[in-house]
Amino acid sequence: MLKGKHLLEPMDFTLEETDEIFATADDIIDNPKKYAHVADGMLMATLFYEPSTRTRLSFEAAMLRLGGQVIGFSEPGSSSVSKGESIADTTKTIGCYADIAVMRHPKEGAPRVAAMNSTIPVINAGDGGHQHPTQTLTDLMTIRTYKGRLENLTVGLCGDLMFGRTVHSLIKALSRYSNIKIVLISPKELVIPEYVRKEVLIKNNIEFKEVRKLEDALPELDVLYMTRVQRERFFNEEDYIRLKDSYILDGAKMKLAKDDMIIMHPLPRVNEIAVEVDDDPRARYFDQMKIGMYVRMALVVKLLGLEA
Ligand code: NCD
Numbered sequence: 001m002l003k004g005k006h007l008l009e010p011m012d013f014t015l016e017e018t019d020e021i022f023a024t025a026d027d028i029i030d031n032p033k034k035y036a037h038v039a040d041g042m043l044m045a046t047l048f049y050e051p052s053t054r055t056r057l058s059f060e061a062a063m064l065r066l067g068g069q070v071i072g073f074s075e076p077g078s079s080s081v082s083k084g085e086s087i088a089d090t091t092k093t094i095g096c097y098a099d100i101a102v103m104r105h106p107k108e109g110a111p112r113v114a115a116m117n118s119t120i121p122v123i124n125a126g127d128g129g130h131q132h133p134t135q136t137l138t139d140l141m142t143i144r145t146y147k148g149r150l151e152n153l154t155v156g157l158c159g160d161l162m163f164g165r166t167v168h169s170l171i172k173a174l175s176r177y178s179n180i181k182i183v184l185i186s187p188k189e190l191v192i193p194e195y196v197r198k199e200v201l202i203k204n205n206i207e208f209k210e211v212r213k214l215e216d217a218l219p220e221l222d223v224l225y226m227t228r229v230q231r232e233r234f235f236n237e238e239d240y241i242r243l244k245d246s247y248i249l250d251g252a253k254m255k256l257a258k259d260d261m262i263i264m265h266p267l268p269r270v271n272e273i274a275v276e277v278d279d280d281p282r283a284r285y286f287d288q289m290k291i292g293m294y295v296r297m298a299l300v301v302k303l304l305g306l307e308a
Helices: 015-030 054-065 087-097 110-116 131-146 165-174 193-204 214-220 237-245 273-279 285-303
Strands: 043-048 069-073 100-105 122-127 153-158 180-185 205-210 223-226 262-264
Touching: 015 285, 043 054, 043 087, 054 069, 054 100, 054 122, 054 131, 054 285, 087 100, 087 110, 087 223, 100 110, 110 122, 122 131, 131 153, 131 165, 131 223, 131 262, 153 165, 153 214, 165 180, 165 193, 165 214, 180 214, 262 285
Parallel strands: 043 069, 043 100, 100 122, 153 180, 153 223, 180 205, 223 262
Antiparallel strands: none
């Protein structure tokens, strides 16, 4: 039963519950009219303490397409947060007005604090460099849609593996599927955090390797997950400038990849994928973005226990 649950980490849902979300998302894609009024009279609060385009808009679009409505803020400066209100108090307030809350916050663990103080379901829409579980549901559904499976895959993750929360969440989620091989492609300054290496990869016996050059990894990959260097999490601008263009996927490099590899990216892109690659049939990052809205519709339907 997903009704009333929070989604703070990718492992909060069992594999069966995750499949339920995908099945509902598929049904929404096939029968959007059936779902157009399931959330009539319900309110979603979006609490965005950090910038976002896709995640916030896809949640808002999701709620509106289900017939519900949305309140919230995207500029914490315009709310009582700027007066020093705690997350706990803000959450208690939101619970009086809305039926479900979506929170993005620069501090790791903030959505968990919110959930502990909440009478309504709280969804983590990204907490600092930590986790981003709804992006992960989107990523898994994209892989399932375009590769037809979530097992027996070699998945390369490239870019800022240290600060990229989507990477941390995706690796965690993939560790539950069988025969997954992970190839970590990053500069040595931006390798995955120790807790992901030890508590996820090593603990679950996942086959993985670390390489510095994208060209070395490309030929064996079924999925390539590109990420941007997370400027906002750097302590100094010089390091960011030195590392920001570490990897640029272009048409020439794509010649090294399998014909049926798919390229994913949580977006926003900066320089790491040349625009010429957008026309390559293997590029799936814009499809991925669209899938994100359907996955979030399915998530809202399930957490609110709505019936189509
Ligand atoms: C990601 C995020 O916010 O972590 N964006 C998103 O939600 N699609 C990736 C990023 O910002 O690089």
